[in-house]
Amino acid sequence: xxxxxxxxxxxxxxxxxNVTFRCDPISEHNRLYWYRQTLGQGPEFLxxxxxxxxxxxxxLLSDRFSAERPKGSFSTLEIQRTEQGDSAxxxxxxxxxxxxxxxxxxFGEGSRLTVL
Amino acid sequence: GENVEQxxxxxxxxxxxxxxxxxxxxxxxxxxxxxxxxxxxKRPQLIIDIRSNVGEKKDQRIAVTLNKTAKHFSLHxxxxxxxxxxxxxxxxxxxxxxxxxxxxxxxxRA
Numbered sequence: 001x002x003x004x005x006x007x008x009x010x011x012x013x014x015x016x017x018n019v020t021f022r023c024d025p026i027s028e029h030n031r032l033y034w035y036r037q038t039l040g041q042g043p044e045f046l047x048x049x050x051x052x053x054x055x056x057x058x059x060l061l062s063d064r065f066s067a068e069r070p071k072g073s074f075s076t077l078e079i080q081r082t083e084q085g086d087s088a089x090x091x092x093x094x095x096x097x098x099x100x101x102x103x104x105x106x107f108g109e110g111s112r113l114t115v116l
Numbered sequence: 117g118e119n120v121e122q123x124x125x126x127x128x129x130x131x132x133x134x135x136x137x138x139x140x141x142x143x144x145x146x147x148x149x150x151x152x153x154x155x156x157x158k159r160p161q162l163i164i165d166i167r168s169n170v171g172e173k174k175d176q177r178i179a180v181t182l183n184k185t186a187k188h189f190s191l192h193x194x195x196x197x198x199x200x201x202x203x204x205x206x207x208x209x210x211x212x213x214x215x216x217x218x219x220x221x222x223x224x225r226a
Binding site for chain 1: 125207
């Protein structure tokens with residue numbers, strides 16, 4: 001499967017614990033995005049990378065959240081000291097940006113986080 | 117930042133009827149407007165998109181219209197079928213960053 005893959009698919013953790021999610025984008029895609037989706041809502045932008053550079057972070061992303069894309073390929077999203085309000089589906093997406101017309105954003109299946 | 121509003125939040129239609137979902141956006145610089153379909157437990161998938169230099173686009177039973185002046189765009193599904201039941205999200209993009217609406221849950225009744 002050459003689509004966007006995310007791991008783990010489900011994570012249940014206790015409040016205060018740290019969690020890390022991994023995203024493997026489509027191999028030739030230079031842009032990688034993280035979104036958060038809660039029940040009944042559309043995906044909310046968190047952050048994105050152009051190759052290994054993190055170009056923008058949403059105000060939704062508190063200092064407990066950190067994302068990396070060290071070699072411009074896979075990315076990790078870490079949440080420290082989780083809170084119940086962090087419970088959500090974390091979606092990763094990737095695209096190929098060449099400066100021309102915008103192209104399709106391909107999503108992964110998501111990582112569902114439940115904080116008890 | 118961009119704010120996208122989507123209506124209605126739920127839509128129930130009889131099989132064979134049409135479904136229309138409407139969205140408005142706030143940033144006049146947005147230039148790309150995709151629509152995503154998300155089935156239960158699945159990833160969002162692109163079904164159709166339109167760029168700001170086009171007013172209408174059609175692909176078989178689905179069509180999208182864009183009114184840049186009003187900052188309004190709509191999705192039209194004709195001859196709905198049970199497999200059209202899903203959540204549909206509109207989005208607006210500026211500088212390759214998508215902002216999504218809250219979604220419309222479409223239920224097609226047999």
